[in-house]
Amino acid sequence: MATRAARDLPTEEFILPGSRSCAACGLMLTYRHALKALDPGKTLVAVPASCMTVLHGVYPITPVKVTCINTPFAATAASASGLVAGLKAIKREDYTVVAFAGDGGTYDIGIQALSGALERGTNFMYVCYDNEGYMNTGTQRSSASPAAAVTSTTPILAKAQHKKDMIRIVEAHRIPYIATASPSFPLDLFDKVKTAKDIRGSRYLEVLAPCPPGWGFPNKDLIKMGKLTVECGIHVLYEIREGRLRLTSRSLVLAEKGRKKTIADYVKGQTRFKKISKDQIDALQQWTDQRWEEFLQRHNRG
Ligand SMILES: Cc1ncc(C[n+]2csc(CCOP(=O)(O)OP(=O)(O)O)c2C)c(N)n1
Ligand code: SF4
Numbered sequence: 001m002a003t004r005a006a007r008d009l010p011t012e013e014f015i016l017p018g019s020r021s022c023a024a025c026g027l028m029l030t031y032r033h034a035l036k037a038l039d040p041g042k043t044l045v046a047v048p049a050s051c052m053t054v055l056h057g058v059y060p061i062t063p064v065k066v067t068c069i070n071t072p073f074a075a076t077a078a079s080a081s082g083l084v085a086g087l088k089a090i091k092r093e094d095y096t097v098v099a100f101a102g103d104g105g106t107y108d109i110g111i112q113a114l115s116g117a118l119e120r121g122t123n124f125m126y127v128c129y130d131n132e133g134y135m136n137t138g139t140q141r142s143s144a145s146p147a148a149a150v151t152s153t154t155p156i157l158a159k160a161q162h163k164k165d166m167i168r169i170v171e172a173h174r175i176p177y178i179a180t181a182s183p184s185f186p187l188d189l190f191d192k193v194k195t196a197k198d199i200r201g202s203r204y205l206e207v208l209a210p211c212p213p214g215w216g217f218p219n220k221d222l223i224k225m226g227k228l229t230v231e232c233g234i235h236v237l238y239e240i241r242e243g244r245l246r247l248t249s250r251s252l253v254l255a256e257k258g259r260k261k262t263i264a265d266y267v268k269g270q271t272r273f274k275k276i277s278k279d280q281i282d283a284l285q286q287w288t289d290q291r292w293e294e295f296l297q298r299h300n301r302g
Contacts, residue, residue, distance in 0.1 A: 006186045010036045016063040021055040024219035026209035026226060027129045028055060029183035031064075031100070034127065037193035040066040043096045044087075046080040048110060049073045050102040051136045051211075052129070074109045076101045077117035080124050096197055097124040103144035104134040107166050118173035118202045125196050125203040128166070131211040139214045139272075146234070147287070148280040149272045158275050162287050167206060171240065175202040179239040179248075182208055184226025188237055188249035195239070208235040216271025225269070230254075232261040233292045234284075238299070245298040255296055263288055 014035040071079035106128040196203040229235035267273035
């Protein structure tokens with residue numbers, strides 16, 4: 001079978017030139033690939049206050065060819081639930097409802113609405129694009145920010161806590177499909193959005209979306225940075241169906257060949273880690289290795 005490459009993705013674009021996101025935005029690339037996997041003419045997107053709102057523009061002008069509702073910050077999953085109920089009432093269940101929120105809007109302020117929607121088994125897809133901070137308002141710390149990152153609310157001592165294990169919280173709701181992805185692995189991302197689209201019930205995707213100004217790396221390194229997150233193991237690509245975890249894409253290759261990149265390799269190109277000490281690097285490496293072992297065990301268990 002011929003190997004597929006990024007050039008095999010559909011060529012039709014649903015985000016036109018002129019978006020207000022920064023250059024080399026990981027969220028923008030994520031959204032671009034995700035829309036190709038959806039049927040944008042039959043998709044309703046719910047978006048809270050975030051960089052995503054900025055990307056969408058100010059009504060009535062938008063560069064995005066999809067119908068979007070802007071929701072209050074905490075209410076993304078609740079608004080999406082309303083859309084699902086409304087579509088059911090008018091017998092238009094051929095539409096897909098997709099919530100698209102940042103880590104602040106998911107891990108922190110939107111978690112209650114999200115848990116409610118997942119517990120009800122709402123028939124929708126929730127995508128958390130995780131740029132590891134409240135980027136739209138100036139790089140504040142979120143519970144998804146990594147330990148030892150300098151943010152505008154942890155400017156002196158950097159963040160003390162490790163990232164919240166959001167997927168475990170989502171998993172506790174026993175929904176049919178959970179996956180992680182990266183814009184640097186577009187086919188894997190595309191396939192997972194497509195898979196999620198065709199499943200009924202609640203689907204949750206989490207995409208680690210590098211943010212050049214928030215993380216402090218040059219625009220030209222966006223793809224490289226996304227790859228590095230996976231290669232060092234701090235971000236792992238997998239999907240969970242009916243409780244079974246399967247590694248995918250580069251993470252699957254690394255499970256067979258072993259990881260070569262380290263946390264020291266990962267942090268050195270980002271100014272948010274400018275104050276990181278040797279002990280903090282070791283702690284982050286240990287955290288990463290421990291999680292990696294857990295993923296390997298679950299993958300091997302089948
Ligand atoms: C209730 C409420 N609190 C605060 C804000 C201000 N606010 C707008 S966007 C934003 C940051 C969003 O962060 P995140 O969800 O991580 O998305 P990102 O900006 O990183 O894309 C904040 C704090 C708001 N709009 N509403
Ligand atoms: S701040 Fe980061 S996430 Fe927001 S638009 Fe810019 S690059 Fe994208």
